[in-house]
Amino acid sequence: MSYTYPVAHPTGTLTKEQLHLFLANKALIARRVADITKMKFIADWLLQGRFDATGGGIFYETGEPVFAGDDPASIGPLGEYPLVVLDDGTIASAKTDKWGLDTMISDEKIARQGRVPVDRGILRVSNTIIRHVDRIAMAVIASRVTSTFTSAGEWTSAGNAVESILTIQAERTELGLGFELDTVVLRPAQYARIIGMLIDDKSLPRESGETAIQGNLPVNALGLTWATTPHFQGSNPLLLDRDNLGGMADEKIGGPGYASAGTFGVEVKSIRDDDKEGYKVRGRRVTVPVVTEPLAGVQLLGTGIS
Structure with missing residues (x-):
C-alpha cells in the first residue's frame, strides 16, 4: 500500500447537471474517492495483515512462536519424518467499531461552485475518518508495544x-x-x-x-x-x-449505495434529500486495529x- 502526501488537487469541470448525475452514481463516486483520497491510512501501512471481522469481531492468536519446538531430523531413504506439535499463542478478541461522518451539500452550492463543494465534501469526510482511525491505531500500537x-x-x-x-x-x-x-x-x-x-x-x-x-x-x-x-x-x-506486527480487521456490513476506493478504506455514500434540496455525503469505516505480535x-x- 502506498503512503502518499500531500493530497492532490482535483482538476476538470462538470456542469451542475452532470454533478447531479455523478452524485447518483456509485461507480463514479468510487472512482472519485480513489482519485481524491491520496492520504492513505498509516494504520494500514503499519498493520499490514488483513482480517475479516464478519460478525462484528475476530478472535486471533497473539505471541505465537515463529519456530517449532523441535529441530528437524536427518531423514534416511524411506525414513519417517518426526512429527512436531506446534505451540499456540494466546487467544485474544477484538470488536469492530463503525466510525462515520456526514456532511450536506446544497443544490445552491453545486449550481454556484460546481464540483468544488462535492470534492471538498468527499475529501473532508474521508480524511477526517482516516485521521480518527489512524489515531486509534497508533494508540493501540503504542499500548501493545511495551518492550523498550x-x-x-x-x-x-x-x-x-x-x-x-x-x-x-x-x-x-x-x-x-x-x-x-x-x-x-x-x-x-x-x-x-x-x-x-x-x-x-x-x-x-x-x-x-x-x-x-x-x-x-x-x-x-x-x-x-x-x-x-x-x-x-x-x-x-x-x-x-x-x-x-498485526493488521486491520474490517467488517463489510454492506448496504446499498456505498462506494470505496478499494477493499479496505473509507466507504462513501451520497444520499439525496429532496426536502432539503441537497445531498448528504456520508463516510464510514467499520474496523478495529489488532496487534498480534x-x-x-x-x-x-x-x-x-x-
Whole structure:
C-alpha cells in the first residue's frame, strides 16, 4: 500500500447537471474517492495483515512462536519424518467499531461552485475518518508495544541513531523471534531532525530530504524505512516489523449505495434529500486495529530527540 502526501488537487469541470448525475452514481463516486483520497491510512501501512471481522469481531492468536519446538531430523531413504506439535499463542478478541461522518451539500452550492463543494465534501469526510482511525491505531500500537531499548547515547548524528537501531536488531535476532525490525516511526518534529541528520551525514541526497520533510514521505536510508505521522503522539520513536506486527480487521456490513476506493478504506455514500434540496455525503469505516505480535516492535528510549 502506498503512503502518499500531500493530497492532490482535483482538476476538470462538470456542469451542475452532470454533478447531479455523478452524485447518483456509485461507480463514479468510487472512482472519485480513489482519485481524491491520496492520504492513505498509516494504520494500514503499519498493520499490514488483513482480517475479516464478519460478525462484528475476530478472535486471533497473539505471541505465537515463529519456530517449532523441535529441530528437524536427518531423514534416511524411506525414513519417517518426526512429527512436531506446534505451540499456540494466546487467544485474544477484538470488536469492530463503525466510525462515520456526514456532511450536506446544497443544490445552491453545486449550481454556484460546481464540483468544488462535492470534492471538498468527499475529501473532508474521508480524511477526517482516516485521521480518527489512524489515531486509534497508533494508540493501540503504542499500548501493545511495551518492550523498550535504551540507546547508549543520544542521537546527535545519523550514525548514533543507526548504531542504536543495529544494536537492538542484533539483540532481537539472538532471541530467535524471526522478526525484522526495519521501520522507524517518529513524530513529525523528530522525523524532521532525523532527515536533517541523514542529509548532513550524506546518507540521503538533499533533494530527497527536502521532499521528505515537505511531504511526510517514508524515506529509505541505511537499510531502514523512516516514517512519520501527526497521529503518533508517543514521545519515544518506534522500531517495527510491519510484516508481522498485526493488521486491520474490517467488517463489510454492506448496504446499498456505498462506494470505496478499494477493499479496505473509507466507504462513501451520497444520499439525496429532496426536502432539503441537497445531498448528504456520508463516510464510514467499520474496523478495529489488532496487534498480534507485540515483540514485532520496540520503543526506543534515550534518543534525546523531541
